[in-house]
Amino acid sequence: MTQSTIESAQGSGVEGRTGRFGDRIFAGLSKGAGVLILVTLAGVALFLFREGYPGINVDPSEMDGSDTFIQYVGPLVFGTIFAALIALAIAAPLAIAVALFISHYAPRRVARTLGYLIDLLAAIPSVVFGIWGIRVLAPLLAQNVYPWLGDNASFIPLFSGSASTSGRTMLTAGMVLAVVILPIITAISREVFLQTPRLHEEASLALGATKWEMIRQAVIPYGRSGVISGAMLGLGRALGETMAVAIILSPSDGYFWSIITNQNSNTIASNIALKFPESSGLEVNRLIATGLVLFVITFGVNALARRVAAAGFSGADG
Amino acid sequence: MNDADQTTTTGSVTRMTEQMTGVGASETPDGLRVSDLNIYYGDFLAVRKVDMTIEPRSITALIGPSGCGKSTFLRSLNRMHEVIPGARVEGTVLLDGEDIYGPGVDPVIIRRKIGMVFQRPNPFPTMSIAENVLAGIRLNSKRLSKSAADDIVEKSLRGANLWDEVKNRLDQPGSGLSGGQQQRLCIARAIAVEPEVLLMDEPCSALDPISTMAVEALMLELKSEYTIVIVTHNMQQAARVSDRTAFFNIDGTGQPGYVVEMDLTEKIFSNPTEKATSDYVTGRFG
Ligand SMILES: Nc1ncnc2c1ncn2[C@@H]1O[C@H](COP(=O)(O)OP(=O)(O)OP(=O)(O)O)[C@@H](O)[C@H]1O
């Protein structure tokens, strides 16, 4: 490194060579980083697989619950994806709206303050959100919202069943997860919205678009793939979020569609956190195996995100 | 034009006249009358005291050294200037007798009547060629039958001399075209909404000579229907296409630009009144 600095300081004569030298260093560094990531990932996968395998193949009668692994992990997978999707459904529109407000509507000072506050939100440990969820949000919703939903909207499967009085429901957990993933989606969306070329915005305005029409015509299509990537990052985060869910959700075994009752499918991460301290032997292996399943799901979501984002970029949506 | 097409056109015209009670688009246009126009960026006076009449259905060229405010002036003609934070104008610009800066006049409506083509081609990258052409129409009238849309696409692309080159790939992204084709696509997009006036800011500066000729030929065709104002650094181009030419100048950096003189293009290029003009058009300019 010092070598290259000295060389480049020597002046223009050797610039070509120095450039190549610097290129080589940088290429080496980035290749190294890439390999490191791959090795780490492979290591984690290997560990999960080795430790989890005995838990997958175990004879159900040896376990207390007498479930096969599939029976055991199924509700957890359902709960994990369900909670994450609820969080995404709440957070994504909000994040996009806030990002648009920051990038195109708010006066500069307001925008900067708001952006700063949202970034700050990302720095708060999720366990704090979990505590806030159980102490503040859950009672609030249990008193004011869930009974009403239960009385008036129970024809929708999501709001059927007896409304929770503790508020430790899937919806509460989803809302807290939404708060957890809001900053990342907002930050990424804001960045891509800000990068919309002025040229395209002006093209739209010059055609007689109102501000909102311009945003729909130029800003959102341009930022689409970025927003999707952000949303998928958020989804990944929600899938793996542990403490907030573990604190809030009152879990039961099985598949539950209603999001306002005390009976909820647990999520994989939260289940591991709750069960791990009191597990031993094959139970531990089984928990690790569920971790492997979560790993695969997250991987799948990311792959999907990349596909969607790539499809968005090649343009021309009919 | 088929029935659906007719309906759309009438629809958009109705919407415009609703908001801006004045001369309907169908009557003979009156051109643009600019009086006493000062144009500011914040506190900086960029262009001062412009008085200018832009004749309808003709081509008016704006020439002058870099930084003298040609783009600024052009953008103030369809209220694109005020898109820049802090930018504002004083004075009046009459379109068919109506002040586009009058109280209660919606800039959005003005921009639908006065279209604009930019220096760098800027088709929407995520839209297909056809969707690019329809971009302005979609703002005007949301519901558009497939056949009406197809008609508008074909008519506008033909109008922009681009139809034959793209008719087989209308559903492909507009960003896949060459620079010259992209610029003509932008012209097609601008004329698809049938504006009265078309403003062009150095539309050929990013184009090769062949594409430039194509765009120039197009301008000459379009002037039978549209009032065209073009900014150009190319004297030959101004001489070739325009009917009248306005020469802008600036006394020094930080000073406002102003119109030195405006006259028939022939006169400006052969026998201008002002010495500064003749220096500029003959290339004796510093
Ligand atoms: N967005 C802006 N904010 C502040 N000042 C600006 C802005 N755009 C242009 N100006 C200033 O206004 C003056 C006129 O600029 P303008 O772009 O209109 O010149 P022009 O005649 O179009 O030049 P060119 O031939 O190089 O395109 C210049 O002094 C320029 O610095």
Ligand SMILES: [Mg+2]
């Ligand atoms: Mg300019």
